[in-house]
Amino acid sequence: MNFADTLKSVDLVLSTGEVPLIVGESGIGKTALAKEIAQQNHWSLIVINGNLLKEGEIGGLPTIESYVGVNDKEAQVEKKATVYAVHHKLREIDEETSQGKIVLLFIDEINRCEHTVQQELMNLVLNREINGYKLPEGVKILAAMNPSSKYGSDFDYQVVDMDAAQENRFVWLSMEPDYHQWLDWAIDAGIEQKVIEFISTFPDYLHKINEDDLRATPRSYERISSSYKMYQEKKSSIPRSVFLNVVKGNVGRLIAEELVSFVEADHRSLIAYQDVFSENSLPESIRDKVKNESHTRLYLSAKNILKDLEATILYDREDSKFYIETLIEFLNLYPVDLKIGLMKDIKNSYPEVYKHALENEAFIASYFEAYRLIRS
């Protein structure tokens, strides 16, 4: 699920009084989502980080309190009872609710704490009570965690898996980054133009797991954007290699090289899906654009377009004829080897587009036409 879908799901689950659990890789915006949802609804957000808690902390330390009870001879006697100190986060909740506010309690990193801490947190989630402290009515709970090996990802996070009973308490929502939404967000958030263009050229790099290297996450691009801003301002004093190293430290070697040379190359943005399909026919301006692009960039942009087209056709079968025809017209502008390469790609990786393309005679004709060039 992308950000927007997850947000809506969380909203729905919260409104039924259940506890949503967002599962997603680090850096894709789980905390941002909690903030967003609190802000939208004018709730106060209180965050508990599971990984910071030690056993017994959220439950509070016990002390003895004496009280006056009655014994069997009806005489007053002093009795003792254990009471537990209240964790400061829980106290914060009390303070907020006493002002009549609704609180969103965001329990982060719920699988990166010790098993015992998990048990305590579970008490909060399940019984809304811990060692005598009761969560007020107006508190909504949202939990989040990283995926663990148990659910398919590799061993990279030091997580403590929950047991089946704990798992059952939550409504599981798995969250993935979506570059379209990230781009929209990035423009609003004032991310550097070059960084935005880079992601729209290489959407796959927004969230990329590099083997034995750093992972690239949406969060890393936020950081890159600010160092790029600095680098531009102080270009005279910051050498390229320093900037490259900083970028490497954010997204790993490979993407760093790619990004820095992208920034230097001063590319215009790629031909995008909207450029090709926004009008009733293929816009004339595309023709010139294709002529002036390099092979590699044309290939990239076609792949990005195909990815979007595959999704569009899946939703909108009615108009498929228009899409395919425009696509063929577009591909016919391409150098012949790229065209064939992309047609083969369509066959292998874009089943929906391929299914509709096969019904189109121009597509088939264009394929065979290409080979006539090298065969007599």
Next chain:
Amino acid sequence: METFFDNQVQELIEKTDIIFKTYLKAKRNDAQAKVTIPKSFTKEFFSLVDQVSLSLMEDKDNFYGYFLMQMSREIRFDISSPTAVNFKGAKYVLHFNPIIFLNLNLKQMESTIKHEILHIVSLHLIRAKEFQADYSTLAINMAMNVVVNTYLDHLPPYAVTLEWVNLKYSLKLLPFKPFEYYLEGIQTALDLLEADEDAADERDTDDSDDTDDSKDKTGTANGGTPDRDQDETIETEYHPEKAHDLWEDSSDIDEKTLQKFTEKFISHAQKGSIPNYLESMISSLKNSRGELPWNLYLKKLMGTVESHKKKTITRRNRRQPDRLDLRGQLRSHKANIVVALDISGSISDQEFHQAIKEVLDIVKNYNHELTIVECDSEIRRVYNVKSAKDINDRINIRGGTRFTPVFEYANHHKVNLLVYFTDGKGEDKLLTIPKGYKTLWVISGRGDKLSLKEAYGAVKKLKNIVANDDSLNINDVKRDGFSMNDQEGMHV
């Protein structure tokens, strides 16, 4: 019959000629003149290259086609081979010298592009650097070309092939050997020739031996015979020792990153089936890096393994927080580790001993208990180990493999961590689901993957210790000369 393609080549040759002549004319007036390449020429030339690339899109060659698509292309008249590569701006760049390139036919054009891509895939750009100090450039270049050209058909007539090298330097080098092997052979031959040459030079300096090309050309590079090297910015013929000069011109990038880029290019180009020789090249490239070793995972896991409590003064007693004389408790990490060994599998004793030593090294900092469980279709023996010398020799009952008994054992023995050494061939579903501990599968080098559909843990491969098998295989038998045919599997 003339094809459209041939006509186009003809036209381009004429145009190249014009460019060449205009340049020479300009040069006479102005020594600093540069080659001017008209835009229309570039466009036409590359549209021709597109067609070559299209022809590479077919069947098993499509690896090269897709690889080429990711490369930038440039025209350069100053390279002494039809094509050359280097790495610039996060991309491999393929350079063409139209003068030499256009004299090839379609198949040869394909081959020269394949040739460059094979250099990349075999990481020659990186490997050449290692040898530069000790070997001559000519030897390095020829050795690399021999390696690559062995896999190619339709080579241009001047290509450096194994036969050519063997003939020219009276060598008896064998086909399909690594680059280093050829390098050694060729360098020795060159050294011998040079010694002869020196002796000859002492007798008569002018009567230089024309068989030794290398001598001749190193001479020209230092400003020697003018007729050969009349022009440095335009090369019209093939020079083996300059063929890879452009590699020097790559952008400054560390080897590891370059290798990563190469891997990325390769993975994007790998679609459908590829020729066997390419497949083995690619797999050797990937093996050279190796994946995150299993012992690193074990280290990571150890941090999360937990068990008993230990007394501490950093915390108060939870029950009596006001009594400072009572000590609090902290969780300590005593690991109860079970190492399961699949004795039916093909893990050699050495491999296992080595692995256990590593396990012991990793866990020695923790308070641990290490139990070895030997198991095939049922548990055969269980014993505790304190150090490497406690490891018993394996008993030799070799039946089928079942994983379930080990998990049953682990479920009943309060295990924190289970490391399972196996060749991976067992049942496809566990009858007992592991409870309360983590599992790390270590698959022996010979096995490929775990037969279980759900592994309940990380699956890692033991580092490949290649067992050398020198026995002759039917596929090794040459059937059809040194051509591509003997690279393909036999269809019998």
